[in-house]
Amino acid sequence: MSEGATNEYWRWPESTWTNPDIDWKKGTLITAGVDVGSVSSQGVVVVDGELYSFGNTRTGYDSPDSARKSLTMALGKTDLTLDRIDYCIGTGYGRVNVPMAQRTITEIACHARGANFMYGPEVRTVMDMGGQDCKAINCDEKGKVLNFMMNDKCAAGTGRGMEVFADLIEVPVWEIGPRSFQIEKEPPMISSTCVVFAKSEVVGLLEEGVPENDIIAAYCAAMAHRIMELLNRLGVHEKFVITGGIAKNEGVVKRLEKELRIKTAETVWYRPEYKAYPFDTQIAGALGAALFAEAMVRKGKAQSVRKA
Amino acid sequence: MRAYYGFKDGSGDWFICIDTDQCTACGACVEVCPAHALEVGENEYDPMSEALVAGVKDAMRKKIRYACAPCQPGYGEKPPPCVAVCEPGAISHSEAWRQLYGKK
Amino acid sequence: MIVAGIDLGGKNAHVVVLKDDEILAKGEATTGIQKAAAAETVYDETLKKAGLERTDVERMVATGSAGKRAAFADGVIPDAAADVRGVNRLFPSARTVIDVGAEEGRAIKVSPEGRVLDFAINEKCAAGAGTFVEAMARALEISVEEMATISLKSTKSIPMNAQCAVFGESEVVSLIHQKVAKQDIAKAVHDAIAGRIASVGRIVGLEQDVVVIGGMANNKGFIDALTKEIQIDVIVPADPAFIGALGAAVAAASGVLDEKVEATVVEQETVTEGEA
Numbered sequence: 001m002s003e004g005a006t007n008e009y010w011r012w013p014e015s016t017w018t019n020p021d022i023d024w025k026k027g028t029l030i031t032a033g034v035d036v037g038s039v040s041s042q043g044v045v046v047v048d049g050e051l052y053s054f055g056n057t058r059t060g061y062d063s064p065d066s067a068r069k070s071l072t073m074a075l076g077k078t079d080l081t082l083d084r085i086d087y088c089i090g091t092g093y094g095r096v097n098v099p100m101a102q103r104t105i106t107e108i109a110c111h112a113r114g115a116n117f118m119y120g121p122e123v124r125t126v127m128d129m130g131g132q133d134c135k136a137i138n139c140d141e142k143g144k145v146l147n148f149m150m151n152d153k154c155a156a157g158t159g160r161g162m163e164v165f166a167d168l169i170e171v172p173v174w175e176i177g178p179r180s181f182q183i184e185k186e187p188p189m190i191s192s193t194c195v196v197f198a199k200s201e202v203v204g205l206l207e208e209g210v211p212e213n214d215i216i217a218a219y220c221a222a223m224a225h226r227i228m229e230l231l232n233r234l235g236v237h238e239k240f241v242i243t244g245g246i247a248k249n250e251g252v253v254k255r256l257e258k259e260l261r262i263k264t265a266e267t268v269w270y271r272p273e274y275k276a277y278p279f280d281t282q283i284a285g286a287l288g289a290a291l292f293a294e295a296m297v298r299k300g301k302a303q304s305v306r307k308a
Numbered sequence: 309m310r311a312y313y314g315f316k317d318g319s320g321d322w323f324i325c326i327d328t329d330q331c332t333a334c335g336a337c338v339e340v341c342p343a344h345a346l347e348v349g350e351n352e353y354d355p356m357s358e359a360l361v362a363g364v365k366d367a368m369r370k371k372i373r374y375a376c377a378p379c380q381p382g383y384g385e386k387p388p389p390c391v392a393v394c395e396p397g398a399i400s401h402s403e404a405w406r407q408l409y410g411k412k
Numbered sequence: 413m414i415v416a417g418i419d420l421g422g423k424n425a426h427v428v429v430l431k432d433d434e435i436l437a438k439g440e441a442t443t444g445i446q447k448a449a450a451a452e453t454v455y456d457e458t459l460k461k462a463g464l465e466r467t468d469v470e471r472m473v474a475t476g477s478a479g480k481r482a483a484f485a486d487g488v489i490p491d492a493a494a495d496v497r498g499v500n501r502l503f504p505s506a507r508t509v510i511d512v513g514a515e516e517g518r519a520i521k522v523s524p525e526g527r528v529l530d531f532a533i534n535e536k537c538a539a540g541a542g543t544f545v546e547a548m549a550r551a552l553e554i555s556v557e558e559m560a561t562i563s564l565k566s567t568k569s570i571p572m573n574a575q576c577a578v579f580g581e582s583e584v585v586s587l588i589h590q591k592v593a594k595q596d597i598a599k600a601v602h603d604a605i606a607g608r609i610a611s612v613g614r615i616v617g618l619e620q621d622v623v624v625i626g627g628m629a630n631n632k633g634f635i636d637a638l639t640k641e642i643q644i645d646v647i648v649p650a651d652p653a654f655i656g657a658l659g660a661a662v663a664a665a666s667g668v669l670d671e672k673v674e675a676t677v678v679e680q681e682t683v684t685e686g687e688a
Binding site for chain 1: 445515536537538543547575576577578579582585586589
């Protein structure tokens with residue numbers, strides 16, 4: 001896949017946000033989390049345990065660069081600088097390449113912690129689908145991992161699987177969900193598990209003249225099915241939530257709910273005072289990392305590295 | 309906590325499961341594994357805990373199906389070395405092995 | 413007696429026309445989506461090469477994942493059955509057959525009489541078959557042949573982390589960006605797939621002689637990597653991609669139109685709840 005491709009159908013848009021109700025200068029403990037994914041990277045800053053800012057950007061070929069960029073984006077509209085941060089934790093697919101992090105934590109632990117903060121202490125199962133993996137995590141009321149299962153070996157049932165498809169039919173990912181419901185009848189799902197073989201199957205369907213929206217529905221259904229298999233292997237308990245880019249694809253989410261016969265939680269902040277803030281499911285990992293950083297420094301498990 | 313290392317693809321589930329609550333980090337499984345797939349280290353999934361546990365090495369996680377295959381033929385007759393040597397019974401393999409490669 | 417065999421695979425079709433023990437003609441074509449039609453075309457074209465018509469053929473047996481789509485076939489036999497017949501015809505000493513095509517990779521344990529004793533297959537995942545190599549060559553922006561050639565020049569062993577054709581492509585691209593030499597990447601690609609095929613082979617036991625067939629057997633980089641991985645000098649017949657079709661023709665000559673392969677190792681789609 002050439003980075004310089006003019007068509008980026010398969011990437012969610014970038015975003016950044018700063019909390020207008022927090023003045024970081026009045027904060028005691030400022031921590032950061034950086035989640036470098038295969039497709040997108042996020043930087044999150046937490047001040048005394050509250051979400052302060054985040055940046056969500058596309059991962060380039062250089063993981064350290066992407067790490068820097070996402071944190072710079074998070075700091076961008078503020079006058080907070082890196083040397084005022086007490087502790088930074090890296091996570092994600094490229095977590096060994098986060099140069100400004102003092103340590104790294106697996107994305108499994110970070111997503112559980114982040115989901116707990118975003119969706120609340122009733123969360124018991126988190127499904128996160130990133131660019132190159134899909135994880136099912138069971139956690140307790142504090143967001144601690146009880147067990148988990150991850151697929152990061154096979155593109156089927158990962159963001160990449162959806163990207164390959166979006167690229168093939170030239171439809172942006174944010175349109176896939178809505179268009180998958182503009183059909184008359186739910187078609188049978190794409191039968192090939194393997195994304196490579198599924199691609200040939202899709203080409204065949206296109207050549208047969210099957211309407212595009214039907215193919216989109218069939219692909220979303222197949223993806224929902226893969227996720228369901230992973231989740232059922234682990235056991236799904238309510239409150240069931242979804243993080244990562246896939247949460248924004250209702251074509252997959254709604255079909256997953258149907259297969260599981262469990263509704264996913266609404267994508268709104270648990271804390272009522274956060275109601276007006278943007279709820280970006282992709283920041284869960286970085287947010288969890290920043291919260292771990294906060295807990296570790298506060299409990300004396302880690303030393304602040306603040307320079308200024 | 310049950311950590312499942314491995315993956316699922318169209319051919320089945322290929323998981324090693326390590327129950328970190330049972331694991332004593334004795335390292336016996338690490339020694340007997342012919343593929344050197346295991347190691348003892350920090351519990352990655354509980355960053356606030358100090359306890360050491362066994363786990364599948366990062367580099368091996370995606371290769372479980374292939375790494376474990378030599379120990380699998382005959383599964384059902386006798387368990388793979390890592391399972392056999394684990395006293396608390398903290399380590400196990402998913403059913404796919406038995407279904408796919410268990411003779412008879 | 414003139415017989416014929418057709419191997420209709422995931423990507424390519426191969427045809428062999430046999431008279432007694434002599435191969436009269438061979439034909440191959442990429443089948444595309446319309447496999448049935450492509451099969452008709454390649455069959456007729458191959459017959460024409462030998463100056464024959466369909467009526468000259470006493471019996472015609474098909475094999476391959478799309479074998480049933482050959483409407484003109486008198487019978488269809490499983491790939492493993494065709495493979496062992498083809499190999500046994502050429503190498504009666506063969507005890508293991510490794511067949512790697514575009515979409516499937518299989519290892520077959522062969523009896524001294526040339527019958528299937530056991531087999532293991534990967535057919536659900538592109539990373540265990542030729543498609544993987546093609547995808548990686550695309551990422552390197554060179555042909556599969558060139559990739560095989562340069563891989564033999566590499567002296568390094570860079571492990572590939574990706575176990576998937578899709579992820580592998582991204583990994584290759586990022587290796588290129590890290591300025592890793594193309595020949596070293598090429599070697600990594602061949603090592604990766606050789607490792608996977610070797611594992612499938614170990615399931616049935618790699619008893620010698622080991623014969624490698626299927627389109628991938630044409631790939632020198634793969635054969636070199638496989639040989640080093642299993643530490644066995646494998647036998648690769650000429651035109652290895654035609655052996656399945658040859659075996660189908662041999663079956664036709666023996667009047668075998670149908671066969672059940674007895675294997676204790678069979679790939680399944682779903683599994684029941686695992687151990688906790």
